[in-house]
Amino acid sequence: MTNFFSFNTARPVLALLGLGLAGLAGCQSNLDGPATPTAGTADFKRYIAVGNSLTAGIEDGGLYLEGQQNSYPNILAGQFAQAGGGQFRQPLFTTAQANGAGYLRLAGFTATGSPITQNVTTNLAIRGLNSSGGVLYTKYLDPIDNLGVPSIRLADMHTANLGNIQPARAYNLVNFLPYFERITPDGSSQSYFQRIKAEAATATFFTMWLGNNDVFGYAVTGGASTTADNMITRTDTFNLKAVRMLNALTASGAKGVVSSIPDVTGLPFFTTVGGAARTALAAAKVPDAAPFVYTTGILAPGQANTRVAATIGNIRNASGSTGTLLLTLTASPYVGLYGQPTGKCWRDLYTLASGAPAKGAVFGGFLTALGVDTTKAFAQSSQNPFPSPFILDGTEQAAAITATTAFNNSLMAAANSKGLAFFDANAYFRSIAASGAVSNGVNNTSNYISGNLFSLDGVHPTPRGYALVANEIIKVINAKYGSTIQQVNANNYRGVLFP
Amino acid sequence: MQVKSLLFAGGALLVASSGALASGFQVGLTGAKNVGMGGTGTGLYLDQASQFFNPGAFAFAPTGFQVGGNLAIPRISFRPAGGDQGQRDLQNTNVVPFSGFIGFGPKEGKWRLGLGVYTPFGSELHYAQGWEGRYSLTDINLRSVFAQATAAYAITPQLAVGAGLVMLAYGDVDLQRDVPVQAQGSTAPLHAQLTGKADRKFGYNLGLMFKPSDKLSVGLSYRSAIDAHVSSGDITLTNRPAALASSFSATKFDVTLPLPDVYSVGLGVRPTEKLLIAFDANLVGWSCYQSLDFAYTNGVLGGQAASSSKRQYQDALAFRLGGQYQFGEHFTLRAGTFYDFSAVRDGFVTPETPDADRIGITAGFTYAINSRFGIDGSFLFEDFRKRSQSQDDLISNGTADRVAGTYKTTIAVPGVQLYVKF
Numbered sequence: 001m002t003n004f005f006s007f008n009t010a011r012p013v014l015a016l017l018g019l020g021l022a023g024l025a026g027c028q029s030n031l032d033g034p035a036t037p038t039a040g041t042a043d044f045k046r047y048i049a050v051g052n053s054l055t056a057g058i059e060d061g062g063l064y065l066e067g068q069q070n071s072y073p074n075i076l077a078g079q080f081a082q083a084g085g086g087q088f089r090q091p092l093f094t095t096a097q098a099n100g101a102g103y104l105r106l107a108g109f110t111a112t113g114s115p116i117t118q119n120v121t122t123n124l125a126i127r128g129l130n131s132s133g134g135v136l137y138t139k140y141l142d143p144i145d146n147l148g149v150p151s152i153r154l155a156d157m158h159t160a161n162l163g164n165i166q167p168a169r170a171y172n173l174v175n176f177l178p179y180f181e182r183i184t185p186d187g188s189s190q191s192y193f194q195r196i197k198a199e200a201a202t203a204t205f206f207t208m209w210l211g212n213n214d215v216f217g218y219a220v221t222g223g224a225s226t227t228a229d230n231m232i233t234r235t236d237t238f239n240l241k242a243v244r245m246l247n248a249l250t251a252s253g254a255k256g257v258v259s260s261i262p263d264v265t266g267l268p269f270f271t272t273v274g275g276a277a278r279t280a281l282a283a284a285k286v287p288d289a290a291p292f293v294y295t296t297g298i299l300a301p302g303q304a305n306t307r308v309a310a311t312i313g314n315i316r317n318a319s320g321s322t323g324t325l326l327l328t329l330t331a332s333p334y335v336g337l338y339g340q341p342t343g344k345c346w347r348d349l350y351t352l353a354s355g356a357p358a359k360g361a362v363f364g365g366f367l368t369a370l371g372v373d374t375t376k377a378f379a380q381s382s383q384n385p386f387p388s389p390f391i392l393d394g395t396e397q398a399a400a401i402t403a404t405t406a407f408n409n410s411l412m413a414a415a416n417s418k419g420l421a422f423f424d425a426n427a428y429f430r431s432i433a434a435s436g437a438v439s440n441g442v443n444n445t446s447n448y449i450s451g452n453l454f455s456l457d458g459v460h461p462t463p464r465g466y467a468l469v470a471n472e473i474i475k476v477i478n479a480k481y482g483s484t485i486q487q488v489n490a491n492n493y494r495g496v497l498f499p
Numbered sequence: 500m501q502v503k504s505l506l507f508a509g510g511a512l513l514v515a516s517s518g519a520l521a522s523g524f525q526v527g528l529t530g531a532k533n534v535g536m537g538g539t540g541t542g543l544y545l546d547q548a549s550q551f552f553n554p555g556a557f558a559f560a561p562t563g564f565q566v567g568g569n570l571a572i573p574r575i576s577f578r579p580a581g582g583d584q585g586q587r588d589l590q591n592t593n594v595v596p597f598s599g600f601i602g603f604g605p606k607e608g609k610w611r612l613g614l615g616v617y618t619p620f621g622s623e624l625h626y627a628q629g630w631e632g633r634y635s636l637t638d639i640n641l642r643s644v645f646a647q648a649t650a651a652y653a654i655t656p657q658l659a660v661g662a663g664l665v666m667l668a669y670g671d672v673d674l675q676r677d678v679p680v681q682a683q684g685s686t687a688p689l690h691a692q693l694t695g696k697a698d699r700k701f702g703y704n705l706g707l708m709f710k711p712s713d714k715l716s717v718g719l720s721y722r723s724a725i726d727a728h729v730s731s732g733d734i735t736l737t738n739r740p741a742a743l744a745s746s747f748s749a750t751k752f753d754v755t756l757p758l759p760d761v762y763s764v765g766l767g768v769r770p771t772e773k774l775l776i777a778f779d780a781n782l783v784g785w786s787c788y789q790s791l792d793f794a795y796t797n798g799v800l801g802g803q804a805a806s807s808s809k810r811q812y813q814d815a816l817a818f819r820l821g822g823q824y825q826f827g828e829h830f831t832l833r834a835g836t837f838y839d840f841s842a843v844r845d846g847f848v849t850p851e852t853p854d855a856d857r858i859g860i861t862a863g864f865t866y867a868i869n870s871r872f873g874i875d876g877s878f879l880f881e882d883f884r885k886r887s888q889s890q891d892d893l894i895s896n897g898t899a900d901r902v903a904g905t906y907k908t909t910i911a912v913p914g915v916q917l918y919v920k921f
Contacts (some may be wrong), residue, residue: 028576029908029911031905032578034583105683366803440579440889441900442634442679443900490580490632495680497683
């Protein structure tokens with residue numbers, strides 16, 4: 001039998017085989033990527049964002065450059081750009097004034113694990129004070145597409161001179177917003193509505209997330225405030241204004257997304273301190289049945305200042321499994337004083353309200369008018385109750401939730417009547433509070449600081465939180481307008497930074 | 500409020516098999532002749548590699564020495580389910596599995612004794628910086644060496660039994676991932692690196708071969724499970740924020756990775772003197788691997804002293820077919836194929852083991868320089884089926900500690916082996 005495969009004839013065959021195998025070995029498979037983003041029936045040429053602090057990009061209690069760059073409208077615009085979207089201009093702070101309005105930074109933790117925050121006070125964009133001593137920010141009068149104005153309420157939509165420091169008068173948040181003044185031409189009396197109407201004339205797409213502050217002011221002051229901007233807006237007023245705003249936004253045929261208002265009671269601003277207090281009190285062997293006396297409703301001389309005799313067990317615990325009383329983040333310095341004969345809480349409240357140090361006969365008169373005796377045990381005696389501004393009880397929560405639900409029904413009806421997309425932020429934030437939000441292997445939760453979704457003010461999201469919101473809005477846009485906008489990788493956006 | 504819910508969900512050690520078998524990131528590369536024939540061997544008695552495949556068959560094998568190495572060339576592609584920034588081509592690093600065996604005994608006699616060394620698994624994967632699954636895994640480097648002492652006895656000229664004492668002689672792991680915690684002033688998150696060496700562990704294999712004639716041989720073998728246990732590995736953290744030092748204080752870790760047992764059955768048929776056809780089936784007991792549990796010592800990681808990540812592997816089958824044809828005195832050509840089922844369930848795929856059902860084709864040759872010496876060459880190409888999982892899959896399975904997306908892997912492994920018969 002002759003050798004067909006002697007080595008000589010085999011050599012070229014082997015060489016070919018080797019090349020083929022080498023080719024096979026080096027080959028990297030190609031996986032199909034997502035389809036090229038398209039706009040569907042929407043047009044992203046000029047996208048404007050209408051809203052409040054959530055839209056402007058506030059984080060950690062203040063507006064600053066990094067927050068603006070990570071605002072959800074900016075994230076959205078980046079994705080829209082892949083499908084015909086144009087430039088998205090924001091009233092950015094300069095690099096020299098990158099810390100904007102100032103914000104909170106985490107400085108460390110106490111021995112018991114409580115966070116210590118401090119204010120950032122350098123490189124600010126504060127140019128002076130108005131006649132009432134309120135801050136004024138460096139103006140930004142170039143054209144912008146992000147029209148988010150922190151603190152704006154739908155109730156203030158038509159208020160004239162909202163961004164005008166002339167005429168000099170007593171400024172408060174009902175008739176003057178420094179963030180609106182920043183973007184309003186000097187001396188202009190225009191209202192927020194008039195500004196939006198003018199911008200909407202050339203807009204092709206919008207997002208609207210308004211109405212939060214129409215209930216938030218009430219909640220964040222524990223339902224205890226008497227000032228006008230902390231009252232819950234009437235539902236009929238809200239409905240009227242929401243419809244008018246949407247009429248203006250859609251006047252030139254723009255399409256867009258209307259977002260509902262999350263329930264304030266799910267925010268870490270309300271769920272953190274109570275839980276930590278219960279844990280600390282349990283560790284100190286204070287029983288759940290121990291008294292917890294607080295005041296409910298408006299807290300002011302001449303008001304009812306009703307005391308409620310509850311127990312420690314009534315405070316909502318960390319997991320939310322038991323208790324209903326919510327303590328605000330601002331209550332944090334005072335929970336450790338439970339049972340002590342102290343007036344610290346009242347002194348701080350007095351100073352906050354009057355601007356004057358808490359001493360002398362005037363302060364004494366204040367305490368008497370409220371029926372407070374600071375020699376009694378704090379939060380245990382009805383003569384030294386836990387003050388209303390720091391606690392949101394069942395009645396107050398119900399008022400906030402009822403209003404929020406009514407507002408959301410208005411918004412949804414208005415959005416539907418105009419064929420707009422609707423982002424149910426209320427449902428989304430409720431699901432986050434219940435079970436967190438997973439992003440590429442990371443469990444984000446609504447826990448204060450460790451959850452990475454909410455920033456240090458306990459209300460506004462972190463960049464990652466904003467990215468997740470942007471992704472949800474993208475889903476809603478794609479569903480409504482048949483577009484194929486890509487979501488972002490939320491993990492490319494940071495959570496909370498630790499010292 | 501304690502920063503205690505930052506969970507360092509245990510990353511995953513690469514899964515290894517104690518044999519050349521289904522799933523995980525190991526490729527059956529023990530014995531170049533066997534590789535060339537689709538990884539068959541349980542029903543064959545060609546050379547010293549039978550110590551590994553079927554110690555009973557070893558009684559009928561020639562005596563001699565063989566040593567060989569392979570170059571495993573993986574190519575892994577990944578696309579995330581959302582937030583796609585382009586296909587991720589892993590910085591695929593080649594690994595070099597090797598094996599060596601020596602067998603003694605009377606040439607036509609009844610017994611054999613042998614020693615062997617092999618590397619049933621080894622893997623090195625480096626994912627791109629900041630890739631979508633960074634909080635699951637960024638890098639893994641896994642190496643192991645097994646040693647075996649085997650004895651075989653032919654009870655009759657048709658029936659032989661054998662047993663081997665198997666030792667996990669050396670194993671080390673270097674596993675890295677990012678942790679979603681970031682320091683002020685830092686652009687990169689906390690990075691954790693876990694390195695450790697496995698304890699020496701023992702196992703065994705058993706085999707039986709029935710060879711009614713020179714034309715037919717049937718083999719059965721069993722390889723026992725071995726637990727790879729890293730008892731005191733080191734944890735190295737970089738970019739840890741100073742404020743969280745007490746939440747990320749662990750310096751050592753302990754983890755056990757169960758390596759499964761394997762049942763094999765094989766057939767060898769020689770229709771003519773020059774042609775050999777082999778068929779193998781393996782059942783790998785991967786269901787022993789339900790979760791990967793880390794215990795941290797000297798402190799905590801993410802506020803936790805231990806972490807657990809679901810695996811829930813399933814037993815996996817593999818079917819193999821191969822053949823060889825002898826051309827003349829010097830040259831033998833081989834070809835083979837196999838189908839290997841994945842041990843990983845849908846929605847459970849982890850980045851360090853992007854496992855899927857796979858189909859393999861193999862080729863090989865022997866060039867016998869003379870009746871004593873020779874060289875074997877082998878080439879294996881494994882094509883993994885494209886595998887996807889969505890974020891909803893992960894959430895419903897409780898496996899949200901890994902990333903949603905699509906994987907596609909291919910591995911090419913050329914190999915060479917030298918043998919000497921004595």
